[in-house]
Amino acid sequence: xxxxxxxxxxxxxxxxxxxxxxxxxxxxMFDYFLWYKKYPAEGPTFLISISSIKDKNEDGRFTxxxxxxxxxxxxxxxxxxxxxxAVYFCAASSNSGNTPLVFGKGTRLSVIA
Amino acid sequence: xxxxxxxxxxxxTQMGQEVILRCVPISNHLYFYWYRQILxxxxxxxxxxxxxxxxxxxxIFDDQFSVERPDGSNFTLKIRSTKLEDSAMYFCxxxxxxxxxxxxxxxxxxxxxxx
Numbered sequence: 001x002x003x004x005x006x007x008x009x010x011x012x013x014x015x016x017x018x019x020x021x022x023x024x025x026x027x028x029m030f031d032y033f034l035w036y037k038k039y040p041a042e043g044p045t046f047l048i049s050i051s052s053i054k055d056k057n058e059d060g061r062f063t064x065x066x067x068x069x070x071x072x073x074x075x076x077x078x079x080x081x082x083x084x085x086a087v088y089f090c091a092a093s094s095n096s097g098n099t100p101l102v103f104g105k106g107t108r109l110s111v112i113a
Numbered sequence: 114x115x116x117x118x119x120x121x122x123x124x125x126t127q128m129g130q131e132v133i134l135r136c137v138p139i140s141n142h143l144y145f146y147w148y149r150q151i152l153x154x155x156x157x158x159x160x161x162x163x164x165x166x167x168x169x170x171x172x173i174f175d176d177q178f179s180v181e182r183p184d185g186s187n188f189t190l191k192i193r194s195t196k197l198e199d200s201a202m203y204f205c206x207x208x209x210x211x212x213x214x215x216x217x218x219x220x221x222x223x224x225x226x227x228x
Contacts, residue, residue, distance in 0.1 A: 002155070032214050043117070043204050044156065046216025089156060097214040100146065100169055103156035 003027045004092050006104035015113045019077040023090030023104055026071065032097035035064060035075045036089040038106070044089055048075070051097075080111045115139040119205050119220035126195055126227055134190045134223045136205030145188045146206040146217060147180065149173075156204065162188065163211070195227045 005024045013019045023033075031052040036044035050057040050064045050073065057064050063076045077084055087108050091101040118137040126132050138145050147159040160170040162180055179191045188207075192199055202224050206217035 004155075032212075034213070034216055036216070036219075041221065043119075043206075043219030043221045045219070049214055049216065051214070091156075091213075093213050097212040100158045100161050100171075101213050101217065102158065103148075105153075105155040 002104075003030075003102050004090055004104040006088075006090055006107050008107050009105070010108040010110070012110045012112060013080045015082055015111055016079045019075075019080045019084065019109055019111065021075040021077075021088050021090075021107050021109065023073045023075075024071055025073075025090075025092050027092070027094065027102075028071070029094040030092040030102075031095070032093045033064070033066060033073050034091045034093075034101065035062075036091060036103075037084075038087045038089060047088075077109075080109075082111050082113050085109055085111045115218070117205055117207055117218050117220035119203075119223050121223060122221065123224045124226070126225070128197055128227055129194050132192050132195055132225065134192075134203050134205075134225070136188045136190070136220055137186055138188055138205065138207030139209075139218055140186070142207035142209050142218070144168075144208045144211055145180075145182070146208075147190045148204045148206065148219075149201040150204065150222075151198075151201040159190070192225075195225075197227050200225055200227045 034049040035047040038044045066073045087106040089106045090104040145162040150156045202222045206219045208217045
């Protein structure tokens with residue numbers, strides 16, 4: 001039962017171009033969504049979040065878009081840098097973000113110089 | 114920057130043995146979590162802990178698992194009788210507030226290998 005789905009296990013992008021990572025969810029009770037980045041041998045680190053009352057949140061090179069009707073969110077990284085190469089996890093929470101985070105399987109991003 | 118510390122980084126144990134995974138959360142954080150990731154799979158929630166008691170647990174967290182905050186700084190996960198399928202990366206996390214909207218801080222994980 002995958003409530004949070006990241007259907008692309010991997011993505012390769014050239015340095016300087018845009019990276020778009022996608023995430024779909026099935027639970028309509030989710031009202032907070034987060035993106036985490038994970039490097040090998042490290043724990044996931046928080047990147048950016050968005051509330052369901054918004055459709056966009058931006059932080060520097062990172063922008064998260066939320067389409068509630070489609071139950072879809074995406075993370076845009078522009079411009080992509082080699083240091084962005086990592087596994088990106090989408091996560092969701094409900095009850096105003098008070099329930100434990102539910103994660104997707106992750107997408108491995110490779111940014112090629 | 115404050116961090117969550119987990120020890121050991123790698124633990125190998127025989128099937129049926131007990132293991133204790135240790136975590137030191139960030140000192141002013143009040144909410145603690147254990148997650149695990151089986152190789153190639155999603156990061157799965159195991160348990161959350163607040164005010165010295167379990168606040169939520171998943172169906173994975175059965176009677177073989179227990180958590181404890183023995184001394185006000187450590188937060189441990191015990192697996193009483195390990196099975197092969199317990200092999201995974203176990204992540205501890207903590208947060209200052211219950212709501213995860215600012216994100217949890219995760220440790221680097223303990224890789225548990227059951228042989």
